[in-house]
Amino acid sequence: MNYEAVIGLEVHVQLKTASKMFTRVAAGYGAPPNTLTDAVVLALPGALPVLNKEALDKIIKAGLMLGCTIAPVCKWDRKNYFYPDSPKNYQISQYDQPICLAGSVEIELPGVARNVMGEHKQIPLTRIHLEEDVGKLTHEAHDSLVDFNRAGTPLMEIVSEPAMHSADEAFAFLTSLRTTMVQGGISDCDMEKGQLRCDANISIRPVGETKLGVKVELKNLNSISYVRDGIALEIRRQTAVLTGGGSIVQETRQYDGEAGTSVAMRSKEMAHDYRYFPDPDLLPVQVDAAWQATIRATIPELPFDRQRRFIAQYQLPYTITAVLVPERDLGDFFEQVAQLCSHPQAAANWLVNDLRRELASGKIALTESKIRPMHIAALVDLVEQGEISMTAAKEVFNDMFQTGEAPAAIVIRKNLKQSTDSGALEQWVQSAIAANPRAVAEFLAGKEQAINAVKGAVMKASQGKANPKLVDELVRRQLLAVKP
Amino acid sequence: MSASVIFKSVAELSALLAAKSISACELMQAFAARTTAVEGRVHAFNSRDEAGALSLAAASDARRAAGQTRGPLDGIPIGFKDVIAVEGQPLTASSKMLANFISPYDATVTTKLKMAGAIPWGRLNLDEFAMGSSTENSAFGATANPWDLTRVPGGSSGGSAAAVAAGEMPVALGSDTGGSIRQPAAFCGLVGLKPTYGLVSRYGLAAFASSLDQIGTLTRTVGDAAQMLKIIAGHDARDSTSLSTVMPDYSAALPKKSRPWRIGVPKEFFGPGLDAEIGAAVQQALAFYRSAGAEITEVSLPLTAEYAIAVYYLIATAEASSNLARYDGIRYGHRARTTTDAISIYAQSRAEGFGEEVKRRIILGTHVLSSGYYDAYYLRAQKVRALIRGEFMSVFQNCDVLLSPTTPTAAFKIGEKSADPLAMYLNDIYTIGVNLAGLPGISLPCGFTTGGLPIGLQIIGQPFGEAEMLTIAHTYEQGHAWHTKYPNL
Incomplete structure (x- = not known):
């Protein structure tokens, strides 16, 4: 049986802002651990978030570039879960009212040859919302260390519809999205720095079937080629399972790009209850038409x-x-x-x-x-x-x-100017014809390329400065003149 | 010296300082001596830095000598409920969780008070994380009511109320989430002001319930409350919920009376459960206003009476369950010793660090927000909250202020209600609606029970109607002497 893959991507893009999303501390990469922090980042008692307008401007710009509908009101929710990289143990995010809805990413598939444009497609988006990034954990032999420099950096989550059907399409999606975001000044999208991260939801179904198969979430696709290779691997894995008479388990798998393998992380039964509720520390922000128009004016050509x-x-x-x-x-x-x-x-x-x-x-x-x-x-x-x-x-x-x-x-x-002094040229041409009787004879006998020897001699005499077109013209005229 | 100053108002002390009848150092020494004398019985403080306060007093005296005084609060000692950040001082929230935490920054109100020359004088006890109405839920022991040491001072700002009532300081900051300033003010014979939500920055206030919390003051007089509000109110770029509003000069507005006041009396606040002596005292206050020319009308707040407490305990606990998630033993605060992984750090540190009431509310709040219960509890509570606010706003169409008792009973005995959380919650029945609707409220002394316990009168104002509310309260205070009484300790 032939199977068709169905792929949806969840892409996290760090916004390129001077400061963090809810405080004035600088956002950045590579600073010594825990230096880009303050009371808000570390969630000290009494600290409160204040929205960085630049972050909202950037996500609205991203949304407009991708043809999204921008929500008239930007609302904030708390996503509650305990994890050591999350200082408040809740993440400020957007749950039921994302700032950007719908929209699409145009992709180009590989062409039949390198010099031929490939097929273009629009991959529809479900939503884009804004949230804060978490810190970074490093696990050592007996301890785990946490660096909160990244915590609170504005992070955009872009969710595509399950509308891609091959690893190539997913690869093209991410490539196109990255180019667009970089060109819009939204993000530098450096995957090595974690500025662009991608998870994929993958299922397969018999060709012709319209119902979706059981989906597997593939994580740790932290380079663009890993996205392609990891998805291709997962499609092969699922195809092998179904072909062998087995069934797909809904689970999250971790891709290991170096080994080219993936392992199951956790099954969906352990899904979190994030207890979302509107963040009472933040007021909803009205995004009116004038604001959108101001941002729209800054959008570059796609x-x-x-x-x-x-x-x-x-x-x-x-x-x-x-x-x-x-x-x-x-x-x-x-x-x-x-x-x-x-x-x-x-x-x-x-x-x-x-x-x-x-x-x-x-x-x-x-x-x-x-x-x-x-x-x-x-x-x-x-x-x-x-x-x-x-x-x-x-x-x-x-x-x-x-x-x-x-x-x-x-x-x-x-002194690189080409010589167009015809007096000097005439002389060089005459000398060259005189010096190359055999080539002249061959040319006159009908051997076209024999003329090159004469022209080469002229160019040499001019030290490369003679205009080749003019040389060709003069040589031909004089040769024809000597032709009996 | 000390007996002559410790029960004076901020205004009176300010005048003494201005006249150089007393120095800020002498004043500070007087309050420090009084504190040393009574603190063993009252236990209002969690900690205090006498040397630091004295050196700030010396700096204040130096400014005054140089003609550079910063105004009426320069040299005035002020206490901080132990949830409001003062740089370099402990911030415990009366919790074992934060027993060793030192705040590295100032709350916005702290910055403003420091700029005004006020001297931070001690960290004051409270119900752990402001959850309670008696200051018994403190990891560091209960605070006693200076009027009767066997009784509670109210809560959660009980340390703030007791400290002012006991003459350990002339003014203290508290926070009011459901009545946590007004109820202790009523129990301790003080003026307790809870401003409109958004008028005073919450930046630097360890959050209990973000949509309800508001910083306010405990003072001896309405005039002092107005003076303090003038300094701590105003938009703060660090608090997204702080509102930009034109602030009248609350102190200057006090003597003014533009037209006959229209005072609404919510009938549901005088029903069963109200102590008869308190009801009588409030009726006398109404009679006073009537004789002063006010138009008194009965109004009805049926939804508030029926649902405010339930709505409050759904919303406040939901927000608290999330707000208190940050106390996890990872970055600061209590960490259990015998932990093996992140989960056990959380579980054991929080099990050891939080008291019973805090745990009860975190569990309730977590449940309220859980998938499958959210719509029935949290979402519905928010809808009813909007209706409660609407109910108040519609009553305010015909009233300038509302008037009621602050509490159904006077101060109760230590231990009397601690085994019965629901009875404790009901003590806030008259104050909670104000927080749900985001309104300003004030409690001021309006008499004593036959047992000698203070009684509080609550005046509820319109949003940002502090000036009128304070004027009306001030008028009552001018016609009575309750605020000049103080306990024998």
Whole structure:
């Protein structure tokens, strides 16, 4: 029997805010343990939460980017449970009235070839709500240590509908979500720092069946490739169980990415009663249309929209846009260059190939580099106008990357201008024809590529500065002139 | 010296300090000496720092000498119910759980009082985590009523009331969740003010029930209550439930009377269970107001009378079960010695750290919020709470204030009700509705029983109607001398 997988994801994204969600202590990663704390974070007697407006702004922005409906009132609930990483032993969260409802994440599946755009789909979302992150536990031989630096960091929980059917779709979902959240300035989404965390609910059912199978929650998918591999493993595991005549147990499983295995954690019978109730320390917040409009004005173009526009507006190849678009800075940079020059495709090539390579090898960010959009535009124009050769252009680029000087200045400093002085060229062409009688004879006899030897000799004589197009033209004209 | 100052009001002491008839140091020494003399019998304090208070008094004297006094409270000792944070001082909530906890920060009210030059004078006993009406539920022993040492001072702010009544200080802060300031004020012959919910910041008040808790004062006079409120009230960015409202000058408003007052008398608050002597004293107070030109009308609060206590014990315990979850032995507070894992740290630390009443309420509150019971208990209680608030607001359409006894009985004997939680809960029957509706309330002395126990008169104001409520209370106080009496200790 053939089975179909049904997958829903629960994604936690830490919001990038200056301070924590309910107090003015800085939010951040990597500080010495328990230094980002205060009376509120540590839940000392008498401490009270006060909402960080930036956190609400960011989740509303995220919701608007994903096409969610924003609730008119933002309400807070307490989720009660005891755990040592939770200072209050309740988490301030949103239970029955999440701030964002519905919406969707657009995904792209792998194409038939690398240079072909894959199929696009909208994966619907159930809800997005805001809650506080907990601290971090470290278990040692005899003790457990807890660091509350992370506790109270604003955390967004994004819940998808069970609408994905393969590990590839889940992978694409998370990739797209991450790109969108990073480009919106919502989060840095660094999975190693725990800024993006993912749990998956997975079930399988015979193809054609509409009822959902028994679901298994898969945890600890803490890298994007673990999401794909872990889900693929779980689908294989469930398929094997059903094929072998067994039945799926509703449970939570922990994925071990290094070993490529998963183990059962706890069964659903031990489900918590979280005793949710409205937090009496916080008043509901009205989110009116004006507030939404202010935030909406700050939303950047969505990555897939930008990709489609780059292809249509600049006639860029898919593969180029697939590199330009995921990095917002690079895409922005490209658009600035495109405004300044008439050859956006050539400009895009410089960015995708040369600029990215140099940035990577120098390990610097685009914003830190000395290259400005007008430099790339000028370089492209120099090449297109035949002022410098491509070889010279590469040299100009490397110089420019180091010095930040304008290309024209570098061309002069390095004397890289292509020669278009036809008087000198005529002489070099005549000398080259005279010096290569055999190639001339072969060319005249109909062997087209023999002309290259003549042209090469001209280029050599010009020390590479002759304009190749002009050389080709002159060589052909003179050869035809000598043809009997 | 000491006998002449220890029963004076803040206003009187302020005048003495201003006239330099007494120094803040002398004043502090007088209260410290009085405390040493009576504390063995009263047990109002959980702890006190006499040296620290004296050095703050010296600083106050230095400011005054330099012409830089901070106003009427500069140099006045003030007690803190042991749930309100003062930096560097213990905050025990009268619980073994926090027996060794020192607060690293000041509550907002503390900051404001320090800015005004007041001197924090001691941590005052209470029912553990403010849960109780007698101050018997304290891990550190009961407090006695200075008027009769065999009786309770009321609760949960019993230490605050007893300390002021016994002349150990002129003013103390308390907190009122269901009557915890007004009932002890009534039992101890003091003025107890519970402000409108949201008027005084709760930041730094160890929470019992967040939607009901409000910090207030225990003073000898209404004038002192107004003076204190002026200093502690106001919006606080650290408390999301503190409201922005224009604050009148409560002290300056006192002598004013714009028009005949309309006083409502809730008939249900004079029914069975009310002690006859208390009923009579309140009737006399009504007669006073009538003769002063007030329009007295009977009103009815049937829902409050019928459901307030039940609603209160559902909502307060639900919030408490969550608020007190933080006391887990992990980060601070009591931790049991023989624990093996996180669960046993929680279970044993909390079993050892909390007293019976606290455990009873945590269990009740946990049940109330449990899946399958939430709708029937918590949600329904919130709906009835809204109706109770609506009932008060509709009565206020035709009344400026409501007037009633503060308690059904005068101070009861220590141990008399401690075996019967329900009887104890019923003692708050007249005060609890005020908290559910978020209203201001004040209790002031209006007589004594034949046994010599103080009787309290409760005036309930409209939301943010403190100025009028205080004016009406002040008028009564001006026409009577109950507040000038003090116990023989």
